[in-house]
Amino acid sequence: MAEAKWYVVHTYSGYENKVKANIEKTIENNKHLAEQILEVRVPLQDVVELKNGVRKTVQKKMFPGYVLLNMEMNDDTWYVVRNTRGVTGFVGPGSKPVPLTEAEMKPLGIKTENVSIDFEEGDSIAVVAGVWKDTVGVVQKLDYSKQTATIFVELFGRETPVEISFAEVRKL
Numbered sequence: 001m002a003e004a005k006w007y008v009v010h011t012y013s014g015y016e017n018k019v020k021a022n023i024e025k026t027i028e029n030n031k032h033l034a035e036q037i038l039e040v041r042v043p044l045q046d047v048v049e050l051k052n053g054v055r056k057t058v059q060k061k062m063f064p065g066y067v068l069l070n071m072e073m074n075d076d077t078w079y080v081v082r083n084t085r086g087v088t089g090f091v092g093p094g095s096k097p098v099p100l101t102e103a104e105m106k107p108l109g110i111k112t113e114n115v116s117i118d119f120e121e122g123d124s125i126a127v128v129a130g131v132w133k134d135t136v137g138v139v140q141k142l143d144y145s146k147q148t149a150t151i152f153v154e155l156f157g158r159e160t161p162v163e164i165s166f167a168e169v170r171k172l
Helices: 016-029 075-082 102-108
Strands: 005-011 037-041 044-051 054-061 066-071 087-090 124-127 136-143 148-155 158-165 169-171
Touching: 005 016, 016 037, 016 066, 016 075, 037 075, 066 075, 075 087, 124 148, 136 158
Parallel strands: none
Antiparallel strands: 005 066, 005 087, 037 066, 044 054, 124 136, 124 169, 136 148, 148 158
């Protein structure tokens, strides 16, 4: 079996969620595809809008007209995705899809490597690098997708939650 990689599919504008739903429905109907097309994603970001003097946080598409797919590239998967209603093609030269690189995926919050850590929620940790170096805190939350730990630090006499990368901490 080939290794699953992230690919980008171009869609008609406004059809991103429809394409995602259609691909997921096809995967549901063809069980052999579930092992080859692992994830379909429409990346969203929080944007603060100011309307009539009221601040409102809304989610907007990061890349209108594009859908991300974590899949093994072969003739079957290519055919299924390419012939999904609303898809205009894969991103890449000609008809050859090009997978996203590690550097391209990092800003999207998609990590490919699995990091093992020796601490869990409730453990005391020390920050060994970055802005909060030499700070000690208790892990409140772990986010494996972003590879961060949330700890509380005292700031101006108040407990404040701070997100710190797994690479910047060690267990006490």
